[in-house]
Amino acid sequence: MGRGGRPTIIERFRAEAFPVASVRPMKIGLFHPGWWRFPKPPPSLFLDRVRRLGPVSIQEQVMTDLARLVPIPSVGAIPAHAPDLKTSAELIAAMLIDVGCPDVRIIEGPCDPAVVGRFPAPEGAPRICFYSHHDVQPIGNPDTWDHPPLELTQVGDRLFGRGSADDKGGIAVHLATLRAFNGKPPVGVTIFIEGEEEVGSPHILDFIRDHRELLRADAFVILDSGNWDVGIPAFTTTLRGVCDAIIEVSTLDHGVHSGQFGGVAPDALTVLCRLLATMHTDQGDVAIEGLEVSTHFDVDFREEDLRESAGMLDGVHNMGSGSLADRLWAKPALCIIGMDTVSIAESSNTLLPSARARVSMRVPPGMEASAALDALEAHCESHIGWGAHVRVIRGNLGNPGQVGIDGPLVQAGLKAYTEAFGIPPVLIGQGGAIPLVGELHEAFPDAEFLVTGIADPDSRMHAENESVSLSDLVRTVNAQVCFLTGLAEHINGG
Numbered sequence: 001m002g003r004g005g006r007p008t009i010i011e012r013f014r015a016e017a018f019p020v021a022s023v024r025p026m027k028i029g030l031f032h033p034g035w036w037r038f039p040k041p042p043p044s045l046f047l048d049r050v051r052r053l054g055p056v057s058i059q060e061q062v063m064t065d066l067a068r069l070v071p072i073p074s075v076g077a078i079p080a081h082a083p084d085l086k087t088s089a090e091l092i093a094a095m096l097i098d099v100g101c102p103d104v105r106i107i108e109g110p111c112d113p114a115v116v117g118r119f120p121a122p123e124g125a126p127r128i129c130f131y132s133h134h135d136v137q138p139i140g141n142p143d144t145w146d147h148p149p150l151e152l153t154q155v156g157d158r159l160f161g162r163g164s165a166d167d168k169g170g171i172a173v174h175l176a177t178l179r180a181f182n183g184k185p186p187v188g189v190t191i192f193i194e195g196e197e198e199v200g201s202p203h204i205l206d207f208i209r210d211h212r213e214l215l216r217a218d219a220f221v222i223l224d225s226g227n228w229d230v231g232i233p234a235f236t237t238t239l240r241g242v243c244d245a246i247i248e249v250s251t252l253d254h255g256v257h258s259g260q261f262g263g264v265a266p267d268a269l270t271v272l273c274r275l276l277a278t279m280h281t282d283q284g285d286v287a288i289e290g291l292e293v294s295t296h297f298d299v300d301f302r303e304e305d306l307r308e309s310a311g312m313l314d315g316v317h318n319m320g321s322g323s324l325a326d327r328l329w330a331k332p333a334l335c336i337i338g339m340d341t342v343s344i345a346e347s348s349n350t351l352l353p354s355a356r357a358r359v360s361m362r363v364p365p366g367m368e369a370s371a372a373l374d375a376l377e378a379h380c381e382s383h384i385g386w387g388a389h390v391r392v393i394r395g396n397l398g399n400p401g402q403v404g405i406d407g408p409l410v411q412a413g414l415k416a417y418t419e420a421f422g423i424p425p426v427l428i429g430q431g432g433a434i435p436l437v438g439e440l441h442e443a444f445p446d447a448e449f450l451v452t453g454i455a456d457p458d459s460r461m462h463a464e465n466e467s468v469s470l471s472d473l474v475r476t477v478n479a480q481v482c483f484l485t486g487l488a489e490h491i492n493g494g
Contacts, residue, residue: 058176058474063159065095065172067152069134070161076112076135076199085195088134089113092193095175100183101191107211111203112195116214119178121188125491126409128484129190129217130177131436132170132224133197136163137462144464157230158458158467165459165468167197170223173454173473177480186488190217194436197224200242200396201435208443217447219409220440221480225430225453230469233417233425233479235410236451238295238329241363241400242433243373244337246393247380249275252353259349267351269341271388276357278383279334284319286361290375291332294366295402297325297429309457329429332372333362358395362431369397398435407448409487416482417452420475425452452476 074088075081089106096104096117103118112135121127139149139162146160147153153160163169174191192215196203208215225236249272252265281287301324312318320327327333338358342348363372377392384390405414405427418424430451437449454476460466 058477059470061176061179062169062172062470062473062477063152063154065175066159066161066164066168068095069168069171070152070163071150073139073150073162074135074195075138076196078138082112085112085135089115089193089195092134092171093117095171096178096191099175099178101178105214107207109203109207109210111207114195114207115191115193116211117191118214119183119185119189122186122488125187126218126487127188127190127216128409128487129192129215129220130174130480131192131194131220131222132167132174133194134163134168134171135195135198136166136168137198140464146465149464149466154470155467157470159470159473160465160467162466165455165466166461167224167454169454169468169473173223173476173480176473176477177484180477180481181484185484187484187491188217189484190215197434197436200244200398200433201439202396204436204439208439212443215440216444219407219413219448219450220444221413221483222434222437222449222451223453223476224434225432225451226428226455226457226459227453227472228426228428228456230456230458230472231421231475232423233421233452233475234428235403235405235414235417235425236430236453237403237405237427238365238429239401239403239434239437239451240329240333240365240429240431241367241369241372241398241435241438242360243363243369243376243397244358244360244395245373245376246356246358246395247272247275248354248356248391248393249384250354250389250391251386252351255350255353257349258351261351265351266386266388267353268355268388269352271385272355272357274385275380275383275390276336276359279359279379280319283321284317285321286332286334288332288334288375288379290378291364291372292367293326293331293364295326295330295364295429297323297329299426299428300325301328305457325429328431330364332364333431335360362433363400365400365402365429367400369399373397398433399438401434401437401441401451403437403449403451409448410450412486412490413450413479413483416486417479419482420479 072084072088073081074085092115093104093106101117101119105116107114107116142149149162151161171193228234249268251268251271279287306324336357337360340356361372363369373394380390380392414425454468454472455461456469459468
């Protein structure tokens with residue numbers, strides 16, 4: 001409350017502006033763009049009054065910024081790329097200075113370099129924190145890409161290159177948003193660009209604790225999720241968590257000749273493979289006891305679209321049971337992402353004494369990632385064959401997240417996205433994890449969260465030929481400009 005017990009401007013805004021449910025996001029079953037007639041866009045909410053750049057200018061700015069960011073291999077998972085992460089952070093800081101940010105910091109420490117920029121808040125105005133990350137996945141074999149992975153390539157509406165969709169395109173969107181206001185946004189703005197999201201944000205809790213006041217905001221816009229399709233925005237309401245572990249199996253104190261001992265002495269690789277096979281049912285559901293499922297979704301995918309987006313080969317069956325949306329967003333998933341054993345080229349008729357596999361799990365909403373690892377460890381101990389020795393080495397973890405949409409600032413965001421895209425956002429879940437969301441919510445329980453993104457089903461994040469829709473980048477810039485302008489106009493009585 002303000003002086004004399006009167007509500008402050010921001011408290012009055014929260015109480016009066018954008019009443020709950022003033023925008024009805026799409027919640028529809030078996031939704032697909034070809035089956036649905038788009039609703040007529042509502043009367044202009046903000047765009048008739050917002051000072052924004054034209055689409056051509058936005059395209060040029062976004063492409064120019066991405067063309068500078070994509071060539072930097074800022075891969076957090078490979079220590080040799082640490083200098084590239086620093087180069088990336090320095091470039092982003094320079095870009096923020098170039099758009100007029102008066103307070104730009106590169107923050108290092110135990111974490112990979114993050115960039116934070118702050119624009120002052122006019123008296124009584126809320127502060128919005130826009131988030132993206134500048135670390136990316138490895139490019140893998142460049143020969144599997146149709147275009148150079150570290151070079152921005154335009155093909156029609158698609159922009160190809162590592163990080164174009166995840167998440168350097170988000171950085172370009174934030175920069176274009178700030179340029180629309182000539183570097184003087186009408187409300188307080190913080191830009192937070194993380195440097196270790198792709199490795200599970202292992203130091204994010206310490207980072208928030210050490211820089212709490214620097215990050216404090218009334219609402220956080222997390223631009224690291226995805227849209228329902230090109231031209232159809234989405235707000236994420238749940239996020240699966242993630243955890244990984246190395247499972248190490250030992251059976252012998254040294255390798256022995258398979259002709260002498262095969263059939264009696266178990267080799268570690270066979271035991272490990274049999275253990276890994278117990279982690280799924282024949283249908284493909286995760287068979288580890290104790291993984292709780294408490295969320296279900298009203299929307300679903302068309303199976304043929306999902307199979308095409310995943311690149312599934314003819315004759316390969318889907319895994320799991322239940323709706324496709326629940327399998328991707330609400331239920332656990334487990335995959336083997338690496339294995340330490342003898343290569344085929346170096347193999348011989350030897351019983352292997354030890355073998356290791358790295359397992360990655362997606363944790364269902366409502367469950368702690370540490371509890372999922374507990375369940376995995378218990379499963380390994382109870383299902384190991386022939387009395388072999390098994391050790392579970394815990395890796396990184398990120399808790400699932402659940403995001404409300406009823407707050408007035410998020411409702412303002414829904415209106416802005418509806419205006420910019422011409423269609424209300426679809427409420428979705430995300431199979432991927434953004435550990436930051438849960439940690440920020442714990443640190444700032446009164447803040448609101450708008451979790452969306454720039455990627456679409458064809459973006460191929462983490463894979464070869466990653467790309468993003470240029471038109472969706474422009475729409476997202478307009479949505480963010482609408483959002484900030486709408487907040488300011490309400491505060492000022494517009």
